[in-house]
Amino acid sequence: MDAIPGRPISGLFSAPLPSAMALPEGLENTGDKYIEERRAGKPLNHRALKVVYAGMGPIALQNALQLKARQPDTDIVMFEKRAEYTRNHTVNIDDQCFRSLKCYDHPILKQGMAQLRHKIRSQHGHISCKEFETDLKLIAQKMGITMHAGSDYEVVAIGDGKVTFKSGEALFDALVCADGAHSKSRKALLTMADNPDYRGEDVVFSELSSTDEDSEFTAKKDLQYRVRVKYQVQGPTKKLASGWLNVFRYAYVTFKAMLSPVEERIRQLNENTNEVTIDFFISKKEFDSLSGYNFSNTGKLSDSMVSDRLKEKIKNWQALKYKYCQESIISGTEELTPYTLSIFHARKVHHVTPSGKLICIAGDAATSLPYYRSLNNFLVVGAKLGRALGSSTRADLAKTGKAYEQYARRRAHWEGFKAKLKNFVINVMKFYLWVVNKVLWQINARDSQKVREQKKHISERKADWHHPAAALMGG
DSSP: OOOOTTSOOOOTTOSOOOSOOOOSSOGGGTTHHHHHHHHHTOOGGGSOOEEEEEOOSHHHHHHHHHHHHHOTTOEEEEEESOSSOOOOOEEEOOTHHHHTOOOTTOHHHHHHHHHHHHHHHHTTTEEEHHHHHHHHHHHHHHTTOEEEESGGGOEEEEOSSEEEETTEEEEOSEEEEOOOSSOHHHHHHHHHHHOTTOOSOOEEGGGSOSSOOGGGEEEEEEEEEEEEEEEEEESOOOOTTOSHHHIIIIIHHHHHHHTSOEEEEEEEOSSSEEEEEEEEEOOHHHHHHTTTOBTTBOBOTTOTTSOHHHHHHHHHHHHHHHHHHOOEEOTTOOEEEEEEEEEEEESOSEEEOTTSOEEEEOGGGTEEOTTTHHHHHHHHHHHHHHHHHHTOOGGGHHHHHHHHHHHHHHHHHHHHHHHHHHHHHHHHHHHHHHHHTTSGGGGGGOOHHHHHHHHHHHHHTTOOTTSSOSOOOOO
């Protein structure tokens, strides 16, 4: 990666990061030093906190980095059940997330964050989620944070000051769980908090419900349904409506063809190949037809489950890209991923156990927001939690948890309001597109000569059925 102009920086992200971050020290021994300290009579409130992370995604890593920079003596251990991060979708990172960070005087964190920020800004705020996590892992590794990854480190139970994995257990003073929207840790935390007779016994994950229940959230609502389509193109390409002067030339007809605003990103894979990603809104019926597909199991355009209506929209898009950008699509590279834009906030995001240990949930486990707000929100909230833990003693953990709960709730309300406002604007735009496709003046988008020329070009390319074989339609 290029250095920031005017600031020579060594290549922090030049070395490849191993997928499994486990160190030679066994999991079962993570609490040994504390047994020795107890035997030596060292005052417990004055030794460094033991903080454990269940989950090792960007949110957990951001939290741990801020904690380590604030208090280098903190003993941090991170656990992740996946040997390698599986999601490779592109995300949008607000620069505000970097402006709100406090890297203190830690040179590795300052250098790493400066490089990461420069990389994201040079890509117009976009980065693949896997690349983002990999860069954060490398910073954490260089800062001395212990990381374990693999199926042996899947959490199976949480108790009072102890988290149990398939391969053993680890003691903690504070536990931060960032295990995704369908979080078992959230269920375990609420089980503890809702039981007035809880005395520290383990909450076993296998005994918890496998479905998300409305009682876990203060509010939960599905706002929109979307699909992400990825495909590869041979040679150069460009985005439609990439500048204000092109919006009225391209965007109007594009949105009409898709019946939705379209978000487009382009990522260069090598000198000869680019990857195009588009996100657009679909109906509930179209979404249900894609049931079973997700970011780990993407669909193909040739699959029978994909509705003809959705196929037609994608073919219209490809026809538009061929007309305006001369894209040469590589056959068979299309991938479809449906997803829901939901909004919710967990009923409770922290709990203090009978012995005074702190358990927190973070990221999608705590708050889900659409339009990339979930990730960006908790990059800020999680960083603040990390700094707060870095300033805490064992006697302060309850106060730290309460402050985190209040801050996370305020941020969830504010970000939720912005998401609902944006959702209203999108619904108005979708209704407008539906209306204009019904009126007579849309005939100006159906120039028969242009359609014949478009078909002629497609025929000459000997495209497959899923290439831009459809006429350029206004609806």
